[in-house]
Amino acid sequence: MWEYKKILEYPANVRRQDPDYASLVVTQFGGPDGELAASLRYISQMYTMPIPEGKATLNNIGTEELAHFEIIGTLVYKLVEGIPADVLKNTRFAPHYAQHGRANYPADAFGNAWTASYIQSHEDPVASIQEDLAAEQKARATYEYLIDMSDDPAIIDTLSFLREREVVHFQRFGEVLDLLYDYMDDYEEWG
Amino acid sequence: MEEEKQYVSGFEMDRVRLAHAYIPYQQYTDHYTPARALKQGTLYPELYMPYQPGPRGYY
Amino acid sequence: MDRNRRPGSPVNVEMLREIMQLNFAMIETVLFLNTHPTCRPVLDLHNEFASRFNKLVERYQERYGPIYASYENAEYPWMWIEEPWPWEIKY
Numbered sequence: 001m002w003e004y005k006k007i008l009e010y011p012a013n014v015r016r017q018d019p020d021y022a023s024l025v026v027t028q029f030g031g032p033d034g035e036l037a038a039s040l041r042y043i044s045q046m047y048t049m050p051i052p053e054g055k056a057t058l059n060n061i062g063t064e065e066l067a068h069f070e071i072i073g074t075l076v077y078k079l080v081e082g083i084p085a086d087v088l089k090n091t092r093f094a095p096h097y098a099q100h101g102r103a104n105y106p107a108d109a110f111g112n113a114w115t116a117s118y119i120q121s122h123e124d125p126v127a128s129i130q131e132d133l134a135a136e137q138k139a140r141a142t143y144e145y146l147i148d149m150s151d152d153p154a155i156i157d158t159l160s161f162l163r164e165r166e167v168v169h170f171q172r173f174g175e176v177l178d179l180l181y182d183y184m185d186d187y188e189e190w191g
Numbered sequence: 192m193e194e195e196k197q198y199v200s201g202f203e204m205d206r207v208r209l210a211h212a213y214i215p216y217q218q219y220t221d222h223y224t225p226a227r228a229l230k231q232g233t234l235y236p237e238l239y240m241p242y243q244p245g246p247r248g249y250y
Numbered sequence: 251m252d253r254n255r256r257p258g259s260p261v262n263v264e265m266l267r268e269i270m271q272l273n274f275a276m277i278e279t280v281l282f283l284n285t286h287p288t289c290r291p292v293l294d295l296h297n298e299f300a301s302r303f304n305k306l307v308e309r310y311q312e313r314y315g316p317i318y319a320s321y322e323n324a325e326y327p328w329m330w331i332e333e334p335w336p337w338e339i340k341y
């Protein structure tokens with residue numbers, strides 16, 4: 001089960017409000033390489049992971065990704081909070097406002113709703129972990145595109161934190177992959 | 192603490208096989224203070240690889 | 251209860267920041283230990299961070315309201331619901 005801590009993993013601020021940027025960064029809330037996809041991918045895969053290190057890694061990284069989902073949600077919320085409709089209507093955020101108001105909704109930067117088709121879960125542990133390694137790289141690259149398009153130091157600061165987490169997660173999944181090779185070698189020997 | 196690229200020694204090349212992906216195992220060396228760790232996104236200096244925009248992209 | 255009488259909970263952003271720092275240091279020791287379960291130095295580091303985190307959270311909860319809904323010394327009225335929530339704070 002999960003228990004909420006009434007804190008953010010990272011103190012996420014925005015220096016100034018920017019509805020246009022909200023409609024871009026939202027892709028890490030509900031897009032193909034976003035944090036919701038990351039979390040649900042890992043906590044779906046953990047059940048059949050054959051080695052304890054792998055189960056723990058998927059569980060803890062899946063949990064951390066949900067905290068990242070909250071950080072991105074915080075950025076989107078702060079970027080548009082209280083901005084009147086007649087201002088929003090002239091921004092990229094207008095279609096979002098038409099369907100959701102200023103509420104957060106897991107969609108990508110084009111407005112496509114989140115879908116489980118973004119993720120895969122295989123009983124074959126090597127196939128799953130390689131999907132996870134790829135997911136971490138795609139998320140890292142996405143954060144770099146988003147950093148390239150921002151001139152708000154507070155946003156760049158938070159996105160840089162999240163980007164670095166993808167580097168660390170990649171390392172941990174790489175270590176699990178190594179342990180899986182050992183596990184499968186032993187399995188071959190002992191049957 | 193130095194911030195240049197970290198290369199890993201002792202990677203066991205005799206264990207590698209074709210058509211397998213390998214990431215070297217991290218060896219613990221040192222850690223940042225919690226304050227600096229949160230700022231940089233990792234507790235471990237050898238994993239701190241910040242984004243350096245440039246022609247090659249990434250880091 | 252009258253909405254306007256809601257106390258709201260005071261926040262101490264400096265203390266929260268310290269809690270976030272220790273919380274994060276622990277996230278990092280946990281992930282490392284998951285793939286290095288026999289690494290003594292990081293295990294010791296984890297225990298040190300955990301003990302500092304727990305003490306700090308306890309002090310925070312006594313003064314500023316719960317970080318965990320399971321906080322055992324909950325005061326009347328129920329403070330868990332009090333704003334600001336984490337996404338409403340300017341850090």
Ligand SMILES: [Fe+2]
Pocket residue numbers: 038065136139165166169
């Ligand atoms: Fe990640």
